Structures are given as structure tokens and as C-alpha cells.
Amino acid sequence: DGEYIYHTELDNETSIDPNTYATAEFMPDKSLGVAKTQDNKVMILGRYTLEYFIDAETDDFSFRRLERRAQKIGIVATHAKCEVAGKFYITGGRKDEGLGVHIIGVGSSEKVSTREIDKILETYTEPELSDMRMESRMDGDVTFLIVHLPNDTLCFNETVAKKFGVSVAWSILKSDVAGDTPYRGINGVFDANRGQWMYGDKQNSNIGYLDDTVCTQYGEIVEWIIYSPLFKLDKMSINRLEIETIPGHTVLDDAKVAISFTYNGLTYGKEWFDMYGEPLDYGKNFGINRIGG
Incomplete structure (x- = not known):
């Protein structure tokens, strides 16, 4: 609910005891998102903080805070986070600094957004970013991070960043020729039966498959700049x-x-x-x- 953290009953996953709860107390900021690490730790992401909890099977609230793992960095919205190969990318930042895109490590964070990307983020207020999304795609040996903003879609090529640096790893995705319509594809899911990525459409109920043999998007031509x-x-x-x-x-x-x-x-x-x-x-x-x- 933004303030308290609850969990289901251990013997009944459909039941929640409202008297069994905890709070993220590293800083008095609102809790916006929850995630789970590869080693089954629970991440509580606030606006300016990141805290970790572990299942300690204690009385009352079953999870115990890992105080030494807390970080002074957080997310700007509930879905402003994405797991990529065991690590997390977030859109947010620390208190008293501008928004950026960061990689979260164990006890550390690294900014990967460039000045140009930060300038795009600065054009939005935080309420306008409340429904932003982040997702990833691994295509062969190439890993992409896609950041969906209200009027922009940003793409970070992690593979390029590792070889040539983050300054050349960012691009802006669009879905038209004459204007700047944001990239239409969203919520990608890999279809194992077809061996292709499947994407929804921001404009309507279309479902499309990622196909390297064509250069159209949902049957319409687009341009590269x-x-x-x-x-x-x-x-x-x-x-x-x-x-x-x-x-x-x-x-x-x-x-x-x-x-x-x-x-x-x-x-x-x-x-x-x-x-x-x-x-x-x-x-x-x-x-x-x-x-x-």
C-alpha cells in the first residue's frame, strides 16, 4: 500500500493477516515496488531507497531486514524496474538528484543513462511517469533494455555498452515516418513454440511477432534516423x-x-x-x- 509490507500466510497462500506487516525504514519514503533476487531475497524499492528482506521464519512478520544491504537509491514508479540476467535496471535515482537509468548491484549502483537520455527524462514530471514500464529482450547474444515513457521509447543495448561504452548504446524507438510516434510494441513475451518474441500494441489490440525479415511495424512502414x-x-x-x-x-x-x-x-x-x-x-x-x- 506504499507504507506497509504484507505477506500471505505460510500455510495458506490466499490469506493475508492484516496484523502481520513490516515497513521499509531506511528512509521515510514511499514504497513503490517489490522484486525478488536470484537468491530469493525480497527487494523493497522506494522512491529514494532500496532495502532487502530475507525469509527468517520469525514470529509475526516472517521476513527480516538486511540492514547492511540497504542503498540510498530508488525508483520513480512501480514498473520502473527490470531484471536482466540476474541484475536489475531501474529508472529513478537518489534524493536531490535528477532522474536517470541505473544498474543495481550488491551494495552498489552504476548510472548508464547519458546526458541526452537524462534530458528526455527531465521533460516529464514524476506523476507523468507513474505508469512507465521497463522490459528486456535477449536476442541471440544481444541484450536490449526498453524503457517505455509516455511520449518516448528508449532502447539500451547492453551488449554494445560493454564493448564500446554507454555513450553509443542508446537509441530512441519510434513507429512512423513523418512524426515521432512512440514505439508501439510493448509487453514482449518469448513464444517458445514459434521461437519468436511476441509483442502487444500500444495503439490497439494487435499482437505482433518480431521478424527480422521485414522492416514494418504491424504492417506499416517506419523510418530509421x-x-x-x-x-x-x-x-x-x-x-x-x-x-x-x-x-x-x-x-x-x-x-x-x-x-x-x-x-x-x-x-x-x-x-x-x-x-x-x-x-x-x-x-x-x-x-x-x-x-x-
């Missing part, structure tokens, strides 16, 4: 910009690709279009010469 770093060239120029692709492996014409340039990061010049690839055109070379200067 890729930004390069900003280079200060002064009077120099770039001889050639090339995008490495795997062309030709399609039964239909692939989408068009557009390139445009900016000198200030705000306004962009005329877009240059080319076909991304065509069926059986394995030698497609996608690039543009003589940029800037």
Missing part, C-alpha cells in the same frame, strides 16, 4: 560518406535512403535520395562524394 558525430572541418571537406549495407537479399525493392547535412545541428540542407537496394543487386554501393568544403 541515424546521426553521425559533428565534425569541425573549417575549410576542409569529406571526400566520401558511405553506409555499409547487405543489399540484394530481398524479394521487393528496399526503401529509399536520404542523406542531408547540417552545419549547426538544427537546420538541414537538401536531402539526397538513393535506393537502399534492389533484389539480387548484391554489389550495391551506397555513398555520396565530396561533402562540405
Whole structure:
């Protein structure tokens, strides 16, 4: 209920004794979420605190607080947490600091959100984030963390972060071409019978399967936007910009690709279009010469 912690009767999982309860007392903050660790410890996540309890089979309340495991960090909403391979990611932070995305370890935490991600989180009030969600997906050897905000969907590639750092591990997911509609897929579940991930749809009751052979979302086309770093060239120029692709492996014409340039990061010049690839055109070379200067 935000203040008290209850558990079911040990001999009757459908019954709760209202007189058997405890509180998270590390700091006087509201308890927002509950989770369980791999070693069967119970995590009580407050707005600014994290406490652990263990089943000690004591009288009255059966769980005992592990005082030395408490941490001064918490979550912003009930579902602002996600377990990934035995560790927990949370969206929240410490008291008197801004929101961020953190990895929780034993007695420690590590921030993984970048300045750009923190700026997106800052656009929301805490009440607006009360229904945010976090989920994960392991696809082969790649692990993704997906953060669903009211108007944005953020994706953290844990595998990329381990190899190249968190600064290049974040992306923003969207579900349209002309606008910034938040990513529609949510609540992913792995279907063992089909060997595919199954996702719901934020817009309606659609159910979709993650399919690497198509680039649409629920039958509708979408776009990818890729930004390069900003280079200060002064009077120099770039001889050639090339995008490495795997062309030709399609039964239909692939989408068009557009390139445009900016000198200030705000306004962009005329877009240059080319076909991304065509069926059986394995030698497609996608690039543009003589940029800037």
C-alpha cells in the first residue's frame, strides 16, 4: 500500500493477516515496488531507497531486514524496474538528484543513462511517469533494455555498452515516418513454440511477432534516423560518406535512403535520395562524394 509490507500466510497462500506487516525504514519514503533476487531475497524499492528482506521464519512478520544491504537509491514508479540476467535496471535515482537509468548491484549502483537520455527524462514530471514500464529482450547474444515513457521509447543495448561504452548504446524507438510516434510494441513475451518474441500494441489490440525479415511495424512502414558525430572541418571537406549495407537479399525493392547535412545541428540542407537496394543487386554501393568544403 506504499507504507506497509504484507505477506500471505505460510500455510495458506490466499490469506493475508492484516496484523502481520513490516515497513521499509531506511528512509521515510514511499514504497513503490517489490522484486525478488536470484537468491530469493525480497527487494523493497522506494522512491529514494532500496532495502532487502530475507525469509527468517520469525514470529509475526516472517521476513527480516538486511540492514547492511540497504542503498540510498530508488525508483520513480512501480514498473520502473527490470531484471536482466540476474541484475536489475531501474529508472529513478537518489534524493536531490535528477532522474536517470541505473544498474543495481550488491551494495552498489552504476548510472548508464547519458546526458541526452537524462534530458528526455527531465521533460516529464514524476506523476507523468507513474505508469512507465521497463522490459528486456535477449536476442541471440544481444541484450536490449526498453524503457517505455509516455511520449518516448528508449532502447539500451547492453551488449554494445560493454564493448564500446554507454555513450553509443542508446537509441530512441519510434513507429512512423513523418512524426515521432512512440514505439508501439510493448509487453514482449518469448513464444517458445514459434521461437519468436511476441509483442502487444500500444495503439490497439494487435499482437505482433518480431521478424527480422521485414522492416514494418504491424504492417506499416517506419523510418530509421541515424546521426553521425559533428565534425569541425573549417575549410576542409569529406571526400566520401558511405553506409555499409547487405543489399540484394530481398524479394521487393528496399526503401529509399536520404542523406542531408547540417552545419549547426538544427537546420538541414537538401536531402539526397538513393535506393537502399534492389533484389539480387548484391554489389550495391551506397555513398555520396565530396561533402562540405
